[in-house]
Amino acid sequence: MDIVLDNLPFLFQGAYYTLLITIVSMFFGSVIAAIVAVARLKGPRPIRWIARAYVSIIRGTPTLVQIIIIYYGLVDYGIKLEPLTTGIIALSISIGAYLSETLRGALQAIPKGQMEAAYASGLTPFQTMKRIIFPQAIRIAIPPAGNTFIGMLKETSLVSVITVTELLRSAQLLIAQYYVYMPFYLSIALMYWIMSTGFSAILERWEKKLSIYV
Secondary structure (H helix, E strand, O other): OHHHHHOHHHHHHHHHHHHHHHHHHHHHHHHHHHHHHHHHHHOOHHHHHHHHHHHHHHHOOOHHHHHHHHHHHHHHHOOOOOHHHHHHHHHHHHHHHHHHHHHHHHHHHOOHHHHHHHHHOOOOHHHHHHHHHHHHHHHHHHHHHHHHHHHHHHHHHHHHHHOOOOHHHHHHHHHHHHOOOHHHHHHHHHHHHHHHHHHHHHHHHHHHHHHHHO
């Protein structure tokens, strides 16, 4: 294990990029999910079709393929993105599709009578969604959304194929240098587990906190 301890700073740097990609992609993916979920429920028919097609295409194709298309395919059209930017864009688009279905189901679980009561009290559709519907839907969506977030944390390893030096890529570089496999792979497995457990704890606390106010 001495070889792992000597290279912990390099592995921690990879873990930092893993967390960075995860958190930023979670944020933008959540924004995409909210827009798509509302579009599918409330948008005009052409918008609903576009939103449905987006979800179908993204969920029906591997995330790895999406990353490769964005990084290598867009070059054919004169668009060259940095590896880190590509990883964040691809994972945001991917998680947005999955989260949109989770959020759409949560929104549909809210009784329609609450929306009608809000309209009757003088709230606008936007105010109703912001103050009444979304807070309840978020609480319903947190458990399945948490699984999606944790899954995405592990999917960040896919961006190693476009040379982003996240946690898996860091281990691969060290293995290429020392020709030792098991210590590095076991170390990053432990680090993934610690990060996943931390995310689970944060989401559980958030869910309990929301249950007090919702």
